Amino acid sequence: MAGALIVGNWKMNGLSETARALARAVRDGAGTVADRACLVLCPPATVLALVAAELNGSSVRAGGQDCHHKAEGPHTGDISAAMLKDAGASFVILGHSERRADHGETDAIVAAKARMALRFQLRPIVCVGETLAERDRGAAEAVxxxxxxxxxxxxxxxxxxxxxxxxxxxxxxxxxxxxxxIGAMHRHIRRLLAEREMAAVPILYGGSVKPANAAEILAVPDVGGVLVGGASLIARDFLAIAAAAP
Ligand SMILES: O=C(CO)COP(=O)(O)O
Structure with a gap:
């Protein structure tokens, strides 16, 4: 996979009709940015299969927003890595701050989920990031x-x-x-990864990425792409962000 990774996290948005239309619009526009960006759409699990079907045959990939840390079993309401794979995903977002906050996900649980993702050939996108209070007290890098x-x-x-x-x-x-x-934190993460022989791992930036700031963010050294929330729900904006890749 060459170029910047541009990942859309739809979060809890998307019913069948809007999901299908959004996936189709991104798929149809992806050709114009294919030389510099790889696009991934992460819709809610309920529409993952139909989004994956729309993307089939194109360069755009589908991903999940979470998976369980066990392979299967008595976990009412949860979704396994194998289920995501079966529905057409090739990526999965893990440890998003909304899940860490709302579902008490610890680092150990996120690591166990990532292990499951690897077992079922999903590329995990592991999220990290500090709160404002942590940044204000100078603890961002440590956190x-x-x-x-x-x-x-x-x-x-x-x-x-x-x-x-x-x-x-x-x-x-x-x-x-x-x-x-952004540059300082990405440099910090790059150094931590390099010390553990993970120098090739791409590092994405996420948080209020829009067409207006995408070029500036994507040009920062060590930024290998972006994870986009709100702006990924509008095909034109998501494609404009991808077009801003250097
Ligand atoms: O959480 C995000 C992506 O995972 C970012 O969301 P926004 O782009 O809406 O700020």
Whole structure:
């Protein structure tokens, strides 16, 4: 896979008709950015199979937003890595801050989920990021380091795992870190990965990425792509973000 990874996290948005139309519009526009970006759509699990069917035969891939840390069993309401794979996913977002906050996901659980993803040939996108309070007290790098080291399983780099840096205070707020702040954190993550022989792992930035700031963010050294929430629900905006890849 060459070029920047542009991943759309639809979160809890998308019924069949809108999901199908959005997937189709992204698929139809993907050709114009194929030379510099790889597109991935992560819809809710209920529409994953129909999104994957729309994307079939195109360069755009589908992904899940979470998977369980066990392979199968008595876990009412949960979705396994094998189910995501079966529905057409090739990626899965793990440890998103909304899940860490709403579902008490610890680093150890995120690592166990990532292990499942690897077992079922899904590329895990493991999210890390500090809160505003943590940044304000100068703990951002330490927090991200702890999350990173606790959340990545053995074999992560070999299975083409991906890390996403998403400062919690930038998600859905319209507020983004400066270029220097993004660069410093990505450099920090790059060094931590390199020390563990994971230098090739792509590092995405996420948090209020829009067409207006995408070019600036994607040009920051060590930014290998973006994880897009709100703007991924509008095909034109998502494709404009992809077109901003250098
Ligand atoms: O959480 C995000 C992607 O996973 C970012 O969301 P927004 O792009 O809506 O800020």
């Amino acid at each position: 991200v380091e702890t999350q990173l080291l606790g959340s990545l399983p053995e074999g992560f780099a070999e299975a083409q795992g991906i890390v996403a840096y998403e400062p919690v205070w930038a998600i859905g707020t319209g507020r983004t870190p400066t270029r220097d702040e």
